[in-house]
Every structure is written in structure tokens, then in C-alpha cells.
Amino acid sequence: MPFATKIRTVCQSVSQLTLGIASLLAAYQAARYTTKGYHKDSQMAGLTSFVGYLLICYRPTGQRGISFNWTLLGMQGLLLGLLFGYFVGQIFRRVGGSDTTIAGKTRDIFDHAFIALPAILVVSVIGILGEYLVVLLNRYSVISEIVTRVANFGSQQHEVVSTILVGMLTTLMGWLGMSGPYATFSFNDDPSAIANLNRALTKHSLWQIPYKYTGTTLFHSFGSFGGLGSTLALLIAILIVAKHQHVLRVARWSPLPVLFNNNALMLLGIPLLLNPLYLVPFMLTSVFNMAIAAFAIYLRLMPPVAYPVPLGTPGVLVAFIGTGGHFSALIVGLICLLIDVLIYLPFVQLSEDVVATIERKEDAENEIS
Amino acid sequence: MKLVKLKFKAWRWRDHGLLLVVLLLLVFLTSTAYSWTRENIDQLTKWRNSRLSPVIMVPGSSATENRFDSLVDKLNETSPVKHSLLKVKVYSSGKITYSGSIRAKDNEPVIVVGFENNQDGYENIKKQAKFFDMAFAQLQNRYNFNNYKAFGHSNGGLILTAFLEKYASQYDVTLKRLMTLGTPYNFNEATLSHKTQMLADFIKSKKKLPTSLNVYSIAGTEDYDSDGLVPLGSVEAGKYIYQGQVQHYTEITVTGGNAQHSDLPQNQQIVSLIQTDLLDKVDTN
Incomplete structure (x- = not known):
């Protein structure tokens, strides 16, 4: 270029x-x-x-x-x-x-x-x-020590439950505006991801990798479509049902960054950060996706993600690319996204109703004064 | 709580059309992603397999880790790439010492593993195989190679065979080629009518040998049936272990000067065989 x-x-x-x-x-x-x-x-x-x-x-x-x-x-x-x-x-x-x-x-x-x-x-x-x-x-070096400890703790989880819990913690901290254990997490810093890649390359197969349920295979491949809390699903839900002009305006500007996993605009614009209305779906989508992915891996419906993925890969495609183009992984990803949209829909509607009520109240107050 | 009612009324080009554009973009990205990831995986595989692939040599009984010094010198005399030499000594206490080093960017160094206990006999071979396993674990951990070649002179070939049958499967490392030189698979017995306990054990566990392996068994002969120490029949007994299990099993007999058992590692004929059959092909481009 x-x-x-x-x-x-x-x-x-x-x-x-x-x-x-x-x-x-x-x-x-x-x-x-x-x-x-x-x-x-x-x-x-x-x-x-x-x-x-x-x-x-x-x-x-x-x-x-x-x-x-x-x-x-x-x-x-x-x-x-x-x-x-x-x-x-x-x-x-x-x-x-x-x-x-x-x-x-x-x-x-x-x-x-x-x-x-x-x-x-x-x-x-x-x-x-x-x-x-x-x-x-x-x-x-108190802070750097804590950051390293937290990140290491994240990369040491290989069991389904603990990985999902750490994923939840990361999402919750993201909602609070902080950086959780999986947030600063790159392929090369995750020893289990390296071990998985090595095994996959020697055996020419993804089915026998040693660590199937890690931050890379579950959280980064399924737990954060379009950024923490499946923001892509929220964006889709908003574009489908929202009427409130402020929310729609933010959403119309967001597709490109959110598709490439930058959800800062949505976090601040909707807003999602510290917004109790969206805490439940924000956490739920991420947990749900990781659970579905773990289940699909357990049933051998799709192989776990082991190959490296370029930075900024659209969330839904991470699993597809990371499994070397297994269409089953793409389908599981799309199903997860669909369910996430369905989870978000009622909350978008609820938030619309709440905002409308508040505006009505404000209008009424203005009229009185 | 009142149930939230979904209100989806009319088609709105501005928002729903935007969604369609996103969807199309995603489809386009998916198709390019597929070819990208296949190509990337191919490259990763090549890159990984072309890395460090040492030659691990094991000397026979009564010999030390210095046994192959002149062999390595001879290999380097004619070879376009110089192989660095790392010597490892395993003490009976379990202590492991290193001398020499692996040069940076040397992808095919020679690593010689010698033992404090270098006595003859099946019991000692078993112990030495265990010591070799300890050294191998440390080497693998240190240098992180995923494939290697092995060379065993005399009892060194027995140690390697015992290691392959008993310990090798626990590593995620492939032995590409094995060359044994004057290895007495049936100790001093010239015929199979006297089958030693060791040979019987080796044959019993032959299924554990890797099927992708290429094995070369070289025999030296001073007369028609011995290299002066090991009977030809004992070297040839190796076929009962390897043949039919590994990918290829090749027997080579070397005669002429320097074909006596202890002279074999310095034999020019054998140095050539190591270069052509054991070492990786040198890419001259």
C-alpha cells in the first residue's frame, strides 16, 4: 500500500x-x-x-x-x-x-x-x-504486577467453568470501564494457545489439541462479537427495532468499527458503560456464547480454535479462521450471533420505553415550569 | 414486571438497508478469510517443520561423549553447512552436564549423549535408556525441536532402540531417521537359535516403534561373518525388530579398510553414508 x-x-x-x-x-x-x-x-x-x-x-x-x-x-x-x-x-x-x-x-x-x-x-x-x-x-511496579498476574490467571484457565467465569469477569469489568483478565490477551502471550497450535501443526488436525476450553478457544472466538458483550448483536438489534433518534444515530455510525471489534462508540454513545439496563444482556450473551461453544466442542460438532487470527478480525469470523476454515465453526458462530440478537431485542425495547417515559416526564416538568 | 412488547413495524431503508450492507460485507470477508487462513496454516507448517532438527548420537559401551569428535570433524570437512557439536554427559546420580554449544542459526547440530555408566550388558542398556530419556527430556525442553535424527554406534543403537520402544511415545517429537552402526541386536550370538532376552524383549515391543521411521542398519565386516567384535548375524538380527514395522528398514554392509568394529565411526565410507542417508538434504539454492 x-x-x-x-x-x-x-x-x-x-x-x-x-x-x-x-x-x-x-x-x-x-x-x-x-x-x-x-x-x-x-x-x-x-x-x-x-x-x-x-x-x-x-x-x-x-x-x-x-x-x-x-x-x-x-x-x-x-x-x-x-x-x-x-x-x-x-x-x-x-x-x-x-x-x-x-x-x-x-x-x-x-x-x-x-x-x-x-x-x-x-x-x-x-x-x-x-x-x-x-x-x-x-x-x-504494583500496577504492572497486578496486570501481569491477572492476565496470567486468565491464560491458566483450561476448564470450561473457570474459563467462562473469567470471561464473565472480563465482560463485567468492561462494563465498568476497566480492563479484565482476557481484555489484554494476545495469542503469543497465551502458553496454552501456543501448545494448541504446535499440536495442531504436527498432527495436521484440530481434534487432538491439549487445551480445548481456554480464553482463546471460547472467549476470543465466541464471547465477544464486535467487542465485549457481543456489541455486534446489540447493534443489529438496535438497527432492527430502535426508534429513538439518538440511539439510532450512534448505531448508524457504528457498523464498521463494531464489525472489526471496536465498540468504543457504542460503549459511550448508547451508552453501555455503567448502564444498568444493558448489564444483563451484556453479560448473558457472552456467557451464553461461551457455553454453546464449549458444548459444541464437547460434542465434536466443531473443532476448537487453534490457528492464529489476524488482529481486528470480525468477531463472527474468528472461529472460522481460527479453525482453518471449518464451516461448522462459522455456523456455530452465526447461531450464537442470532441468539445474541434475540437476547438483546427485548432489552433494546425496554430501554426505548424507559427513555420515552423519562422524556415524557421531563416534558411535563418543563410545561409546569 | 410488564412484559416488553416488541414493536417491529415498517421496513426502514436507512437502518435495515445498512444491516444488509453489513451482511454482504461479512459474506465477502468470509470468502477471503477462507483462502487466507489455509495459506497461513500451510506457511506455519512449513516454517515449523524446517526449524531445528538435531542429530543425536549415542556412543557404545566403554566410550564417552567424546567418541564422535573425529566423526563430526570429518562430517564438517566436506559438508557445505557446519554442524556444531554439543556433548551431554549423564551421571548415574541423574546429574547432567553439557560441554560445547549449539551455534545460533545452526538447524542441524550434532548432540552426543554419553553416560557415566557405560558398561555392557542388558541391565546396563536398560539403565542407559532411562538416562538417555532424562537427557532427551532436558534437551527437548531446552531447544524445543519437534523432529530429530538419531545415530547409535554399537550398544548406542541398543540404547536408542530401548528408548524408542519404552520412552519416545511420551514426546511430541518425531524421529525422522535412525542409523545404527555395528549394533549387536543379539549381543554376541551369531545365529538366531540363541535368542537373547534383550532381542526377545525388543521383538515383543516392536509395535511401539514409530511407523513413519526410516532405519539404516550398517554392519562392518573384516571377514565374512564379523567386524572383529560383533558377529554379522547379531547386527542382522535388527530386521526382526524393525522390518515390517517401520516405513523402511535398510541393511548396509561395509567392507575394506577401517571396517573393524571400533574403527567404524571414522570410516570414510560411513561418513558418506551419514551425509547421504541420515542428514537432511542441503538446499543449495
């Missing part, structure tokens, strides 16, 4: 400065909307939260230029960002922050800034303490 490196550089910089700072933006918005809810100065709170979160993510290097902890700034720190923003909002509610929401005149802006000073001070101190804590945790 011509200009491949240049195109990649441009794309990388764009994604780094959008998805790469998702948590920072979340901290900003969370603080804004929290203070807005209490009719306080949301602008100042948002900016303070923005800078405060940057403080937490700041990484002192001793060299010129500034450096940040990109893991915390990106999607993986989303929960932390949201909590931080909410926390800042609460501080603004208690300590200072003017009552009007948006400053109109220049004098007002000054007023707002000075009234907000105590809150800004508190947030800065918290930010610096947070930064120091992160630096300390990194110095003693």
Missing part, C-alpha cells in the same frame, strides 16, 4: 488525541454535568477536573517536555476519569463555585474564577497526591 507509514502516522495521532484521552474527556464532562445537576458553575468545575486529572496522569521524567501515563488517559482509565470528575463536581458543590451556570460578562468570569479558588486548590492538592500515588505504585 502506498504511503502506508504516513497514513498510519496520521491515523495514530488522531486516535491518540481522541480515544487516547477518553478518560480525560470523561473527567471533564463528569464534573460539568455533576455541577450542572446542582446548578453550580459547571465550566470552572469541568476545567478544574480536566487539569486535575492531567495532574494524576502526569509522569515526571526529569527531562524536558512533559510525559503522561497514557494507560490512565485512554479507555482503560475511563472509570477512574468518571469517578474523578464526579468527585470534583461534589467538591465544587460543597466548597465554592458560583451558582450561575455560565458566565456572561467579563466581570462574571473573574467572579467565578475567584469564587472557585478554594475548590481549585482542593482539587490541585488531590491531583498532586494522586500523581504521587501513581508514581509510587509504578516505582514498585
Whole structure:
């Protein structure tokens, strides 16, 4: 492909400065909307939260230029960002922050800034303490140790039940905006996947591989179509029945990224993250798919996945490619997807109804006032 | 809780048409994915099989891990690729020591496994097969090869045969070719009318030998029926173990100079046989 490196550089910089700072933006918005809810100065709170979160993510290097902890700034720190923003909002509610929401005149802006000073001070101190804590945790590699332990724990599961449980945990943590045991999981880091591949290549057959029920064979091949929680199925369900314009608009923009397993748009746009309406199907689809896959492997209806799959393979095709083109695996994948859509349908409808009720209520309130 | 009622009313091109496009894209991806994954698997298989494939040599009784030094020198004299030499010694205590090394990028190194207990006799052969198994486990773990070639001089051939029948099946490793040199499959008995316990045991367990294996049994002769130490009949008894079980079993008899039992590993004729029959073909391209 011509200009491949240049195109990649441009794309990388764009994604780094959008998805790469998702948590920072979340901290900003969370603080804004929290203070807005209490009719306080949301602008100042948002900016303070923005800078405060940057403080937490700041990484002192001793060299010129500034450096940040990109893991915390990106999607993986989303929960932390949201909590931080909410926390800042609460501080603004208690300590200072003017009552009007948006400053109109220049004098007002000054007023707002000075009234907000105590809150800004508190947030800065918290930010610096947070930064120091992160630096300390990194110095003693506490975080990386936990990440490695969790990932290793994930790759050591070879039994049906434990694999499904770890898959559930990963999905639940994804719903919370965190990175679970199977989330950062690549083929080469999974010893059982390597062992399976070796056996498959020597025996020229997939039926005799040693570890049949692992994160690779169950979770990555069936448990996350279009990203965690079978987001592809949700997208299809929304496109079929949803009427609410906001939801439909997000869904119409999503097919391409979701097909290639990037569900960030849906997670934040629908939203799925921390949305109790979707927790049940989010978990259920993933568990159901893994159970069906395990059962199909047990009945020898299809072989387990052992061959490597290119990054970004559409979720439904992972099993097909990973079994070297076994159509039975493709069919099991499609059946799983169909069932997932059926699981999601009532919840999409429920969510539509709930949103409609809330809007009716808001309209009624507006009319009264 | 009130049951949620599904409301699907009219066909909407904007949303349902989008779904159809996604479906078509998926069908297109499926067809390309199929050829991609088949090709990828072929390449992985080739890549995997062309990797490290050592030659493991086992010396006979009274010999040490240094027994094949001059043989390896001779192999390297004429060979286009140089084989590095790793020597392994297994002590009766179970301790294993290494000398020499495998050069990086050498896909066909020679590994010689010698034993502290290098005594003759069936009981010792059994022990040595067990020691060989210990060394093999460590080597396989260390270098992670999935196929190898084996060469046994004299009792070394017996140790390898015992290993193949008793221990080899537990490894996911293929022995491609086995060459034994002056190996007394029936010890010092010249005829089959005196069948030793060892030969009887080997024949009894012959079904455990890998069917894909190619075996070459080389006999040296000073006169018409012996290499001066091992009777020709004892070497030829190997056919009762291997013939009909492995893929090919080939008997070769070498005469002329240096055909005495202990001189065999330095015999130029045999060095050529190792190069043509035991070692992998060198890709000259």
C-alpha cells in the first residue's frame, strides 16, 4: 500500500488525541454535568477536573517536555476519569463555585474564577497526591504486577467453568470501564494457545489439541462479537427495532468499527458503560456464547480454535479462521450471533420505553415550569 | 414486571438497508478469510517443520561423549553447512552436564549423549535408556525441536532402540531417521537359535516403534561373518525388530579398510553414508 507509514502516522495521532484521552474527556464532562445537576458553575468545575486529572496522569521524567501515563488517559482509565470528575463536581458543590451556570460578562468570569479558588486548590492538592500515588505504585511496579498476574490467571484457565467465569469477569469489568483478565490477551502471550497450535501443526488436525476450553478457544472466538458483550448483536438489534433518534444515530455510525471489534462508540454513545439496563444482556450473551461453544466442542460438532487470527478480525469470523476454515465453526458462530440478537431485542425495547417515559416526564416538568 | 412488547413495524431503508450492507460485507470477508487462513496454516507448517532438527548420537559401551569428535570433524570437512557439536554427559546420580554449544542459526547440530555408566550388558542398556530419556527430556525442553535424527554406534543403537520402544511415545517429537552402526541386536550370538532376552524383549515391543521411521542398519565386516567384535548375524538380527514395522528398514554392509568394529565411526565410507542417508538434504539454492 502506498504511503502506508504516513497514513498510519496520521491515523495514530488522531486516535491518540481522541480515544487516547477518553478518560480525560470523561473527567471533564463528569464534573460539568455533576455541577450542572446542582446548578453550580459547571465550566470552572469541568476545567478544574480536566487539569486535575492531567495532574494524576502526569509522569515526571526529569527531562524536558512533559510525559503522561497514557494507560490512565485512554479507555482503560475511563472509570477512574468518571469517578474523578464526579468527585470534583461534589467538591465544587460543597466548597465554592458560583451558582450561575455560565458566565456572561467579563466581570462574571473573574467572579467565578475567584469564587472557585478554594475548590481549585482542593482539587490541585488531590491531583498532586494522586500523581504521587501513581508514581509510587509504578516505582514498585504494583500496577504492572497486578496486570501481569491477572492476565496470567486468565491464560491458566483450561476448564470450561473457570474459563467462562473469567470471561464473565472480563465482560463485567468492561462494563465498568476497566480492563479484565482476557481484555489484554494476545495469542503469543497465551502458553496454552501456543501448545494448541504446535499440536495442531504436527498432527495436521484440530481434534487432538491439549487445551480445548481456554480464553482463546471460547472467549476470543465466541464471547465477544464486535467487542465485549457481543456489541455486534446489540447493534443489529438496535438497527432492527430502535426508534429513538439518538440511539439510532450512534448505531448508524457504528457498523464498521463494531464489525472489526471496536465498540468504543457504542460503549459511550448508547451508552453501555455503567448502564444498568444493558448489564444483563451484556453479560448473558457472552456467557451464553461461551457455553454453546464449549458444548459444541464437547460434542465434536466443531473443532476448537487453534490457528492464529489476524488482529481486528470480525468477531463472527474468528472461529472460522481460527479453525482453518471449518464451516461448522462459522455456523456455530452465526447461531450464537442470532441468539445474541434475540437476547438483546427485548432489552433494546425496554430501554426505548424507559427513555420515552423519562422524556415524557421531563416534558411535563418543563410545561409546569 | 410488564412484559416488553416488541414493536417491529415498517421496513426502514436507512437502518435495515445498512444491516444488509453489513451482511454482504461479512459474506465477502468470509470468502477471503477462507483462502487466507489455509495459506497461513500451510506457511506455519512449513516454517515449523524446517526449524531445528538435531542429530543425536549415542556412543557404545566403554566410550564417552567424546567418541564422535573425529566423526563430526570429518562430517564438517566436506559438508557445505557446519554442524556444531554439543556433548551431554549423564551421571548415574541423574546429574547432567553439557560441554560445547549449539551455534545460533545452526538447524542441524550434532548432540552426543554419553553416560557415566557405560558398561555392557542388558541391565546396563536398560539403565542407559532411562538416562538417555532424562537427557532427551532436558534437551527437548531446552531447544524445543519437534523432529530429530538419531545415530547409535554399537550398544548406542541398543540404547536408542530401548528408548524408542519404552520412552519416545511420551514426546511430541518425531524421529525422522535412525542409523545404527555395528549394533549387536543379539549381543554376541551369531545365529538366531540363541535368542537373547534383550532381542526377545525388543521383538515383543516392536509395535511401539514409530511407523513413519526410516532405519539404516550398517554392519562392518573384516571377514565374512564379523567386524572383529560383533558377529554379522547379531547386527542382522535388527530386521526382526524393525522390518515390517517401520516405513523402511535398510541393511548396509561395509567392507575394506577401517571396517573393524571400533574403527567404524571414522570410516570414510560411513561418513558418506551419514551425509547421504541420515542428514537432511542441503538446499543449495
